[in-house]
Amino acid sequence: MNKILVVDDESSIRLLYKDELTEEGYAVATAATAREAAEKLYAEEFDLIVLDIKLKNESGLDLLQKIVKERHNLPVILCTAFSCYKDDFSAWLADGYVVKSSDLQELKDEIKKVLVKKTQRSMMKQV
Amino acid sequence: MDWECCWTNEEIEPGKCPYITEDEKELCTSLKQRLLDKCLECPKFKNDLKKLSETDSPAAAAIQHLSEEYLHQKEQLHYLAGFLNSRNREIQFLHEIGVVLQTSMELDEILSVAMTAITAGKGFGMNRAFLLLTDKERIKLKGYIGVGPRSYQEAWQIWEDIGRNDISLKEMAKNFYDTKLSSEKVKFQDILEQLVIPLDDRNHIINRTMLKGKPLLVEDSFHNIDVDPALARILGVDTFLILPLVSRNRCIGVIIADNFITHKSITTLDMESMETLAFPVAYAIERASLYERLQEDLVKLTEANNKLKEQQQLIVKMEKMALVGKITSSIAHSIRNPLMIIGGFARSLQRNLAPDDPKREYIDSIVLEARQLEDTLTEVLGYADSLHPATDMWDLNQLVINVCKEFQDKLAKAGINLSLNLGPDLPMVLIDYKQIAYCIRKIIANTIEAIPEGGAIRIKTFPETDCIVLEIQDTIPTITMTAKDFMTSAEFTTQEQISALGVSLCKMILEKHSQSFRAEKAPEGGMKYIIRLSLQKEEISRE
Numbered sequence: 001m002n003k004i005l006v007v008d009d010e011s012s013i014r015l016l017y018k019d020e021l022t023e024e025g026y027a028v029a030t031a032a033t034a035r036e037a038a039e040k041l042y043a044e045e046f047d048l049i050v051l052d053i054k055l056k057n058e059s060g061l062d063l064l065q066k067i068v069k070e071r072h073n074l075p076v077i078l079c080t081a082f083s084c085y086k087d088d089f090s091a092w093l094a095d096g097y098v099v100k101s102s103d104l105q106e107l108k109d110e111i112k113k114v115l116v117k118k119t120q121r122s123m124m125k126q127v
Numbered sequence: 128m129d130w131e132c133c134w135t136n137e138e139i140e141p142g143k144c145p146y147i148t149e150d151e152k153e154l155c156t157s158l159k160q161r162l163l164d165k166c167l168e169c170p171k172f173k174n175d176l177k178k179l180s181e182t183d184s185p186a187a188a189a190i191q192h193l194s195e196e197y198l199h200q201k202e203q204l205h206y207l208a209g210f211l212n213s214r215n216r217e218i219q220f221l222h223e224i225g226v227v228l229q230t231s232m233e234l235d236e237i238l239s240v241a242m243t244a245i246t247a248g249k250g251f252g253m254n255r256a257f258l259l260l261t262d263k264e265r266i267k268l269k270g271y272i273g274v275g276p277r278s279y280q281e282a283w284q285i286w287e288d289i290g291r292n293d294i295s296l297k298e299m300a301k302n303f304y305d306t307k308l309s310s311e312k313v314k315f316q317d318i319l320e321q322l323v324i325p326l327d328d329r330n331h332i333i334n335r336t337m338l339k340g341k342p343l344l345v346e347d348s349f350h351n352i353d354v355d356p357a358l359a360r361i362l363g364v365d366t367f368l369i370l371p372l373v374s375r376n377r378c379i380g381v382i383i384a385d386n387f388i389t390h391k392s393i394t395t396l397d398m399e400s401m402e403t404l405a406f407p408v409a410y411a412i413e414r415a416s417l418y419e420r421l422q423e424d425l426v427k428l429t430e431a432n433n434k435l436k437e438q439q440q441l442i443v444k445m446e447k448m449a450l451v452g453k454i455t456s457s458i459a460h461s462i463r464n465p466l467m468i469i470g471g472f473a474r475s476l477q478r479n480l481a482p483d484d485p486k487r488e489y490i491d492s493i494v495l496e497a498r499q500l501e502d503t504l505t506e507v508l509g510y511a512d513s514l515h516p517a518t519d520m521w522d523l524n525q526l527v528i529n530v531c532k533e534f535q536d537k538l539a540k541a542g543i544n545l546s547l548n549l550g551p552d553l554p555m556v557l558i559d560y561k562q563i564a565y566c567i568r569k570i571i572a573n574t575i576e577a578i579p580e581g582g583a584i585r586i587k588t589f590p591e592t593d594c595i596v597l598e599i600q601d602t603i604p605t606i607t608m609t610a611k612d613f614m615t616s617a618e619f620t621t622q623e624q625i626s627a628l629g630v631s632l633c634k635m636i637l638e639k640h641s642q643s644f645r646a647e648k649a650p651e652g653g654m655k656y657i658i659r660l661s662l663q664k665e666e667i668s669r670e
Contacts, residue, residue, distance in 0.1 A: 081463040102470020
């Protein structure tokens with residue numbers, strides 16, 4: 001079972017993601033802050049992170065840079081209310097970019113796609 | 128003793144002395160005056176003096192000496208009177224032209240005064256004068272104006288006119304400036320065109336004279352080894368005067384003056400007199416040139432200032448727009464999150480409700496309304512993003528690739544083939560990445576919605592003389608409402624017309640941003656959107 005870490009400062013959104021993604025068959029953990037996310041990443045292994053860009057007093061993009069630096073194999077999907085970050089260079093580090101929507105289908109599709117790519121990459125490495 | 132001259136007679140009969148003219152009859156009755164004015168120079172008186180000296184009278188030698196000394200003094204006095212007269216005239220004349228030179232700021236008016244002063248009889252009375260001025264780059268001296276007659280006939284005509292109308296030098300200069308200046312330039316066009324002397328030709332007599340800063344009288348010009356034979360041939364005179372115009376040690380130009388018609392000799396006195404004119408003329412010419420340059424600079428500065436004001440207004444406008452964008456974006460963001468939560472949980476509930484559950488209708492309603500609100504928000508946020516100015520040099524091809532990547536999944540799902548034909552080595556263009564990306568995204572998104580399965584979208588970029596062209600072509604058989612909106616002036620009037628709102632914004636951005644934007648029906652079917660993005664001058668040269 002793939003493990004996903006959802007990082008979002010809105011508790012309702014964390015709950016919604018957890019419900020929906022669990023229903024999809026993923027093991028979901030959540031974090032409200034960058035610090036909490038870092039602690040969870042240190043404590044356990046994850047297959048993917050769904051990251052919000054605007055966290056309360058922090059930037060999801062800073063956290064993204066840290067993750068890319070320290071865990072370059074861990075894919076990250078940015079999920080934000082803003083579409084403008086799509087053209088931001090620092091957002092290009094992420095493996096996927098999804099604009100928040102009540103219809104989570106796009107996010108679910110993106111997760112699947114990214115995880116498939118991740119599996120392919122690790123298989124290629126093994127070969 | 129018989130005396131030949133009449134000096135012994137107190138009175139004489141009129142006509143007795145051949146040297147007394149009709150106008151000098153009073154001399155016949157005044158011995159003293161007649162003796163001093165006429166007799167002392169009369170040959171008969173000289174014979175009488177000779178006779179007197181033969182008588183061994185000591186008075187004879189004394190009278191002889193006195194007579195010679197008197198004549199010498201008279202000659203001196205005459206010369207000095209003439210000199211003073213001429214100097215007086217000169218001072219008056221210099222004062223007259225000095226007033227004009229000091230008050231005028233216009234180069235041609237100054238030149239009219241200077242050239243009239245040199246050539247008019249009331250001035251220095253030279254027949255002809257040419258003015259050569261150094262060019263702006265200070266590379267050569269060029270003939271600027273010539274004044275005077277070109278033939279004897281014309282000379283007589285001019286002098287007769289001047290004789291008939293007794294006008295002052297100032298009036299003469301004004302007449303010249305008002306009526307003759309341009310015609311004189313044309314009259315001497317052939318000579319002026321030939322009078323071009325490179326300033327680096329140090330051996331040229333004109334340059335040498337300019338460097339010395341002193342006037343030079345050139346004689347025997349056709350055989351003078353110091354004179355360029357071409358210059359002698361152009362002027363066609365044996366003797367001419369070169370008058371350098373120097374202001375604050377800077378050579379402004381030279382005046383060449385000659386007596387082309389009368390061949391009257393030019394004296395050192397003439398030369399010295401004209402030198403006094405050269406200083407105020409040179410100074411006035413330089414002042415006028417500086418004033419002219421100042422005027423040009425003033426025009427440039429005014430233009431620059433106006434441009435700056437326009438830019439400033441534009442910046443203020445852009446800042447206001449950006450602020451509006453930020454506010455809209457912030458509001459939209461704070462709406463999107465709760466909307467997503469409402470819609471998201473409603474969907475969860477919807478999935479878990481039985482099809483005949485009485486609450487289903489309400490849940491469906493929430494899901495639908497949330498979706499519609501989200502669509503509106505997407506449009507508003509998209510526009511708000513485009514209001515943040517982010518103009519820079521961008522690679523259009525890269526922009527197209529990035530935007531197309533976003534649609535990969537949607538295109539695959541809809542079975543639409545997207546082909547890119549991107550021109551190689553396109554120069555970078557100065558664009559707002561977000562705005563242009565928004566527009567391309569909008570066109571592609573609308574096309575995907577309307578295009579039937581198996582359709583195609585072709586995107587092409589290529590350079591033209593002063594722009595880069597981006598073409599987006601689809602294979603939609605009919606013209607969609609959105610395409611129609613692109614072709615006409617789309618206005619969003621009702622809430623439902625979300626796509627029309629997007630088209631309007633898109634059109635506004637493209638029309639503002641690009642050299643031209645067109646949406647037209649392609650001859651081979653489908654719609655074609657053509658965006659021409661202007662290249663800046665430096666981009667073209669870089670290319």
